[in-house]
Amino acid sequence: MRNFDYVLRRGIFSLxxxxxxxxxxxxxxxxxxxxxxxxxxxxxxxGPELQHALMVRFGLDRSTWDxxxxxxKNLLHxxxxxxxxxxxxxxxxLLTDLENTVLLAxxxxxxxIVLGVLSGVxxxxxxxxxxxxxxxxxxxxxxxxxxxxxxxxxxxxFAGVLPAGGMSDLFVFDSPPFxxxxxxxxxxxxxxxxxxxxxxxxxxxxVVRSSMLETLGEDxxxxxxxxxxxxxxxxxxxxxRNAMLPIVTMVALDLxxxxxxxxxxxxxxxxxxxxxxxxxxxxxRDYPMVQGGFLILTVSVILLNFLADLVYFRxxxxxxx
Amino acid sequence: MTRRxxxxxxxxxxAVIVAxxxxxxxxxxxxxxxxxxxxxxxxxxxxxxxxxxxxxxxMSFAVFExxxxxxxxxxxxxxxxxxxxxxxxxxxxxxxWTFHTHPGAKWSDGMALTAADxxxxxxxxxxxxxGPTAGLANYVTALDSATTPDPDTLVLQYSRPVAxxxxxxxxxPILPEHVWREYAQGxxxxxxxxxxxxxxxxxxxxxxxxxxxxxxxLFKRNPAYYGPPxxxxxxxxxxxxxxxxMITALKSHQLDAAQSxxxxxxxxxxxxxxxVVSSPGLRxxxxxxxxxxxxxxxxxxxxxxxxxQAFDHAIDRVGVVKTSLLGHGHPGSSIIPPGTAGxxxxxxxxxxFDLDAANRLLDxxxxxxGPDGVRIANGHPMDYPIILPEDTYSxxxxxxxxxxxxxxxRIGVRLTxxxxxNAAANxxxxxxxxxxxxxxxxxxxxAASDPDxxxxxxTCRSWxxxxxxxxxxxxxxxxxxxxxxxxxxxxRHRIVDEMxxxxxxxxxxxxxxxxxxxEAHSRSWADLPQVGGDSFxxxxxxxxxxxxxxx
Numbered sequence: 126m127r128n129f130d131y132v133l134r135r136g137i138f139s140l141x142x143x144x145x146x147x148x149x150x151x152x153x154x155x156x157x158x159x160x161x162x163x164x165x166x167x168x169x170x171x172g173p174e175l176q177h178a179l180m181v182r183f184g185l186d187r188s189t190w191d192x193x194x195x196x197x198k199n200l201l202h203x204x205x206x207x208x209x210x211x212x213x214x215x216x217x218x219l220l221t222d223l224e225n226t227v228l229l230a231x232x233x234x235x236x237x238i239v240l241g242v243l244s245g246v247x248x249x250x251x252x253x254x255x256x257x258x259x260x261x262x263x264x265x266x267x268x269x270x271x272x273x274x275x276x277x278x279x280x281x282x283f284a285g286v287l288p289a290g291g292m293s294d295l296f297v298f299d300s301p302p303f304x305x306x307x308x309x310x311x312x313x314x315x316x317x318x319x320x321x322x323x324x325x326x327x328x329x330x331x332v333v334r335s336s337m338l339e340t341l342g343e344d345x346x347x348x349x350x351x352x353x354x355x356x357x358x359x360x361x362x363x364x365x366r367n368a369m370l371p372i373v374t375m376v377a378l379d380l381x382x383x384x385x386x387x388x389x390x391x392x393x394x395x396x397x398x399x400x401x402x403x404x405x406x407x408x409x410r411d412y413p414m415v416q417g418g419f420l421i422l423t424v425s426v427i428l429l430n431f432l433a434d435l436v437y438f439r440x441x442x443x444x445x446x
Numbered sequence: 447m448t449r450r451x452x453x454x455x456x457x458x459x460x461a462v463i464v465a466x467x468x469x470x471x472x473x474x475x476x477x478x479x480x481x482x483x484x485x486x487x488x489x490x491x492x493x494x495x496x497x498x499x500x501x502x503x504x505m506s507f508a509v510f511e512x513x514x515x516x517x518x519x520x521x522x523x524x525x526x527x528x529x530x531x532x533x534x535x536x537x538x539x540x541x542x543w544t545f546h547t548h549p550g551a552k553w554s555d556g557m558a559l560t561a562a563d564x565x566x567x568x569x570x571x572x573x574x575x576x577g578p579t580a581g582l583a584n585y586v587t588a589l590d591s592a593t594t595p596d597p598d599t600l601v602l603q604y605s606r607p608v609a610x611x612x613x614x615x616x617x618x619p620i621l622p623e624h625v626w627r628e629y630a631q632g633x634x635x636x637x638x639x640x641x642x643x644x645x646x647x648x649x650x651x652x653x654x655x656x657x658x659x660x661x662x663x664l665f666k667r668n669p670a671y672y673g674p675p676x677x678x679x680x681x682x683x684x685x686x687x688x689x690x691x692m693i694t695a696l697k698s699h700q701l702d703a704a705q706s707x708x709x710x711x712x713x714x715x716x717x718x719x720x721x722v723v724s725s726p727g728l729r730x731x732x733x734x735x736x737x738x739x740x741x742x743x744x745x746x747x748x749x750x751x752x753x754x755q756a757f758d759h760a761i762d763r764v765g766v767v768k769t770s771l772l773g774h775g776h777p778g779s780s781i782i783p784p785g786t787a788g789x790x791x792x793x794x795x796x797x798x799f800d801l802d803a804a805n806r807l808l809d810x811x812x813x814x815x816g817p818d819g820v821r822i823a824n825g826h827p828m829d830y831p832i833i834l835p836e837d838t839y840s841x842x843x844x845x846x847x848x849x850x851x852x853x854x855x856r857i858g859v860r861l862t863x864x865x866x867x868n869a870a871a872n873x874x875x876x877x878x879x880x881x882x883x884x885x886x887x888x889x890x891x892x893a894a895s896d897p898d899x900x901x902x903x904x905t906c907r908s909w910x911x912x913x914x915x916x917x918x919x920x921x922x923x924x925x926x927x928x929x930x931x932x933x934x935x936x937x938r939h940r941i942v943d944e945m946x947x948x949x950x951x952x953x954x955x956x957x958x959x960x961x962x963x964x965e966a967h968s969r970s971w972a973d974l975p976q977v978g979g980d981s982f983x984x985x986x987x988x989x990x991x992x993x994x995x996x997x
Contacts, residue, residue, distance in 0.1 A: 158870040159866075159873040165502050172583070177576075178580040182638060211659065212497065212638065289694035291661055291662070295664065296484050298666065393688050401687055405660075408867050
């Protein structure tokens with residue numbers, strides 16, 4: 126019963142947060158100066174007729190309150206509206222973008238975790254050695270690079286070797302066979318994914334190294350050494366498992382940003398994801414697209430945090446207190 | 447889960463593994479499937495919509511130009527030449543135009559393509575011009591009727607002479623009536639909701655076979671095209687959100703050509719062996735000094751002709767072209783750019799950079815320098831916020847602004863940049879009936895063949911929509927109306943020249959520069975002319991009909 130109460134409480138809290146975020150998103154963008162109509166009506170010979178026609182088409186001739194109620198009503202029916210710019214359903218446009226972003230950011234986050242854990246463990250294992258200094262120094266250095274700068278540098282360095290933009294070779298009339306397509310998508314992912322990995326893995330390295338050093342000083346590690354276990358076995362079978370708890374926290378927090386964290390990288394590599402779509406829509410005051418984009422970002426952060434709460438609850442029942 | 451998303455998910459799972467061998471596999475993915483027949487173009491502006499009644503961006507109209515017939519088109523010398531209409535004539539009073547269309551033409555679905563399709567398209571635009579088709583309304587100005595005495599003849603009757611009929615008609619994509627008719631019922635609202643997705647029934651030299659928004663538009667040769675067949679099997683446009691990525695893709699031969707090449711990449715591409723073509727563009731960059739006599743008292747002195755003249759002299763246009771455009775452009779003078787076929791008035795010279803003259807003019811106006819070096823006008827310092835929209839504050843625009851600000855500082859005028867995105871900049875310019883803003887640095891693009899769009903921009907009737915200058919003059923509007931009905935080209939030229947001189951004299955816009963239109967393509971392709979600065983043109987089918995593999 127106590128478990129159910131906790132889950133219910135967290136669930137309600139998440140729903141209220143989503144509602145507040147939805148409301149905030151709706152009004153926030155309308156507070157900004159400028160609108161889609163003034164942008165779209167700036168074409169040769171545009172007159173008041175075009176301006177009026179666009180206002181009616183976008184529903185902007187209604188009061189803000191009416192627009193808000195209509196937005197909420199449509200949202201409850203799963204309807205995110207129609208993009209002002211593309212005149213297509215936002216859910217359709219953003220779903221494809223979301224898939225692309227999850228693909229890129231997911232691979233980037235996963236790669237950063239794997240690389241960060243490996244380099245953190247190695248750094249702690251060989252602490253104070255040249256390898257540790259080199260490893261930790263490099264991780265800290267790339268961690269401090271802005272993703273967009275590093276992306277541009279990689280773009281220049283690997284020009285002609287790796288694809289520079291997009292997510293596959295698009296100039297083909299017929300769908301390519303599965304494996305060549307897979308290799309093609311993979312090759313287009315290399316640079317943006319590498320950018321994400323390089324700018325994120327340093328954080329994991331430093332946390333894992335610190336946690337590992339603490340764990341390696343525990344009595345049970347000394348006991349294991351005394352029993353004659355090999356270093357490799359002590360590190361990978363005993364110490365790493367216990368040092369992973371802070372990483373669970375970090376991953377849980379990072380997962381919430383998987384969807385929204387790759388905006389600049391998507392723009393640099395022309396990756397057609399959610400970040401790029403939201404960035405473009407914001408400049409065009411395409412309210413349905415912006416609201417839809419932010420809704421997905423908000424919901425993903427809240428849901429993943431909710432998930433993290435549940436995982437914590439499962440790991441440590443004291444969190445419900 | 448769709449098949450495509452399943453694929454993508456599977457790709458995600460192995461992407462990291464593939465990445466490991468990426469250096470090897472990627473070299474092999476370089477568009478072998480194109481077989482040398484698909485022309486691969488990179489562009490920085492995506493298609494907004496495939497529905498001509500919804501779309502507003504030039505890129506979309508360039509797509510319509512390739513897939514739909516137009517009555518006339520421009521050739522590389524900016525002359526009107528036949529497209530779907532092989533010949534045309536006009537009545538002596540200039541109110542009736544007769545076009546003879548290509549007999550026996552067909553749409554890509556095999557249906558007959560006749561003058562009736564053109565008549566239906568124009569009639570529909572005119573019928574709903576206050577609503578769903580308002581975006582194309584300017585192409586049917588004063589059109590009374592469009593009739594077809596026979597399937598190969600189109601007769602357009604206008605309520606008054608229209609000087610730029612051909613310019614208007616070259617921009618109207620002729621739509622297949624049998625596809626679109628059902629959406630033009632009732633209030634015509636369905637015309638704007640029809641997505642018109644690929645495969646599209648086409649009448650132009652190409653058909654759109656695939657469009658992935660913000661990624662690619664892929665076109666195949668249309669075997670039913672009424673004109674000469676293209677030399678290529680098709681072409682594709684890949685959209686980039688970063689110019690660096692586009693140039694890198696071109697250099698690594700993932701593309702055959704790139705549009706809108708930044709000036710900073712020209713030397714690099716030339717040294718890498720690419721053909722780089724710079725041609726006079728259709729855009730001018732300018733500084734708007736609020737001309738509204740009712741503007742706020744804090745900057746009302748901006749309407750003083752001496753102040754506007756002084757500002758004009760404080761702009762180092764040669765420096766702007768040399769530093770910001772890296773020489774790929776020309777100092778600005780008239781509001782009609784040199785790229786607008788034959789309409790640029792060469793007698794209007796760029797105002798010389800002369801700080802002494804500028805200082806003298808401001809002294810003459812009675813605005814003396816204060817202790818901090820900033821002049822005082824009407825009791826307040828000449829310190830003005832200047833709006834820099836996002837179009838301007840990136841790259842070359844920001845460099846230009848720094849040069850302008852340095853010049854103004856030396857005449858005792860301080861400029862404070864106000865960086866806004868385009869929508870917010872529109873709002874700020876139009877706020878309070880254009881009384882609020884002091885200055886803006888922005889650009890304007892016109893049509894390749896006709897000055898009408900640019901001239902209309904400054905009319906009183908465009909106030910608050912297009913006209914963001916605070917300028918509204920009876921003389922200007924009278925001249926605008928005169929040129930729009932002047933059927934004799936020489937007459938019209940004289941009026942347009944007079945308007946250019948009026949704009950220069952009133953200093954409505956302080957024209958900074960005319961950036962060149964820069965494109966680059968691989969030398970393995972030949973015969974790719976430009977029309978209006980673009981090879982992928984919204985005004986001509988000729989470049990993509992003539993492009994071919996070199997050798």
